[in-house]
Amino acid sequence: MFVDTIQINLLSGSGGSGSVSFSSKSSKTSPNGANGGKGGSIIFVSDSGVFDYSNLKSKGSFKAENGGDASKNLQNGPNGKDMYLKIPIGTSIISDGELLAEIIDENVEYKICQGGMGGRGNKDLISKRNPNPEICESGEKRRKVTLDLELSLLTDIALIGLPNAGKSSLIQTITNSNSKIDSYPFTTVSPSLGVYENNKEIVTICDLPGLIKGAAEGTGLGKSVLRHLKNTKFIIFLLDPDNSGYNIEEQIKLLENEIETYNPEFRNIKNLKVVNKSDLDKIEKNYLNISTVTEEGIGELLQKLDEISFRELNRVNKSYEKIFVEADEFDIEADEDVWKIRGRKAEKITNLKGNSHEILNEISYRFEKSSISQELINQGIKKGDIVDLNGHEFSYE
Ligand SMILES: Nc1nc2c(ncn2[C@@H]2O[C@H](COP(=O)(O)OP(=O)(O)OP(=O)(O)O)[C@@H](O)[C@H]2O)c(=O)[nH]1
Ligand SMILES: [Mg+2]
Incomplete structure (x- = not known):
């Protein structure tokens, strides 16, 4: 089964915990607790040998390795392995309806779910304030990302027409496709690709399901057909003189209208209008007439296509990558004189283990320096109010 849309869950690895330990070679002990390993990230790689998402479909959920905890005596925890997932070229990566990337180049790597940072051990937490720390950081938690992937095939030519126009018959006539x-209408339910060689280059053709009125709004297989046009360089409109509902001009109008409604930019895709089924003696004078049955006109069609240099044609789609700055976000919930703060930024302040007295000192130092503290002032916090920072409570001074 051809899978051209999918929703997947990605979980990066968590960071390993730092450690607290001391060297005791001499009478003077010194901190030598090491750092936890980084959690593995999940990385997409665009691969021209992958044609849809059927390799991802069977799992649906992917988890990278966690970073290891640090041991004593300067032994850092091992990093978790990154996980690489192959995705087809022509993938749109969407999160919550927002487009994050269009991948139309081969071998692009896209770190889509960053592994957690490893926690620092007590050696790296040495400071003037605390020269002999008995605390360490726990590793950052794993991130969870849910993404929608949508494929728009990269092809030179797309065959567009009403159901039964003969699109599949045509691709079989000129390529190796089967x-x-x-x-019956909607024989073709998913795109199929074929290639042929003309005197200059290898040309890929895509046979698509038929389009009907309302396709741009999703009628029939509409949207899943039209989506592919953004990575198509040229359209053959295949018209059917034997269609009982629409004459040739009406078919052209219907098809062009659906395409433009779906995306006005698609108007710029070059096209050729071809009338099929000439063996039925329904010749349309103003167009190229062909028959996939008698192969009449097929040579002429190929000649016309030979005049086009597909390499030089542009596709509507451009490769695109949103600069993805992850916010160090936090939420403040105020209830009377209690201020509850949660989120990644709060976790970064409170991710400490070890001596509870030192933990409190370190938290209040980090808290005062952070933008959370400034935001609480802006929101009107008063002396003596309770701050609940990720479960650690203290009174505001
Ligand atoms: N007489 C005649 N019939 C044709 C010709 N080309 C295709 N047909 C017939 O038209 C019907 C539809 O052909 P398909 O190739 O499946 O049409 P399609 O456009 O792929 O149809 P969908 O996949 O349903 O959109 C079949 O019965 C074909 O045999 C032609 O040149 N002449
Ligand atoms: Mg078909």
């Missing part, structure tokens, strides 16, 4: 042909 797209299914039958006399």
Whole structure:
């Protein structure tokens, strides 16, 4: 089964915990607790040998390795392995309806779910304030990301027409494709690719399901057909003189209208209008007439296509990568004189283990320096109010 849309859950690895330990070679002990390993990240790699998401479909959820905890005596925890997932070229990466990336180049790596930072051990926490720390940091938690992936195939030519126009018959006539042909509408339910060689280059053709009125709004297989056009360089409109509902001009109008409604930019895709089924003696004078049955006109069609240099044509889509600055976010919830603060930034302040007295000192030092403290002042915190920072409570001074 061809899978061209998928929702997947990604979990990066958590960071390992730092350690608290001391060297005791001489009478003077010194901190030598090491750092936890980084958690593994999940990285997409665009691969021209992958054609859809069926390799991801069977799992749906992916988890990178956690970083290891540090041991004593300067032994850092091992980093968790990154996980690489192959995705097809032509993938749109979408999070919560927002487009994060369009991947149309081969071998692009996209770190989509960052592994957690390892926690620092007591050696790296030495400071003037605390020269002999008995605390360490726990590692950052894993991140969870849910993404929608949508594929728009990269092809030179797309065959567009109403159901039964003969699109699959045409791709079979001119390429090695064995797209299914039958006399009922919507025989083709997913795109199929074929290639042929002209005197200059290898040309890829994509046979698509038929379009009907309302396709741009999702009628029939509409959206899943039209989505592919953003990575298509050229359209053949295949028209059917034997269609009982629409004459040739009406078919052109319907198809162009659906395409433009879906995306006005698609108007710029070059096209050729071809009338099929000339063997039925329904010749349309103003167009190239062909028959996939008698192969009449097929040579002429190929000649016309030979005149086009597909390499030089542009696709509507551009590769795109949103600069993804992860916010060090936090939420403040105020209830009378208690201020509850949660979120990644709060975790970064309170991620400490060890001597409880030192933990409190370190937390209040980090808290005062942080933007959380400034935000609380802006929101009107008063002396004596209770601050609940990720479960650690203290009174504000
Ligand atoms: N007489 C005649 N019939 C044709 C010709 N080309 C295709 N057909 C017939 O038209 C019907 C539809 O052909 P398909 O190739 O499956 O059409 P399609 O456009 O791929 O249809 P969908 O996948 O349903 O959108 C079949 O019965 C074909 O045999 C032609 O040149 N002449
Ligand atoms: Mg078909």
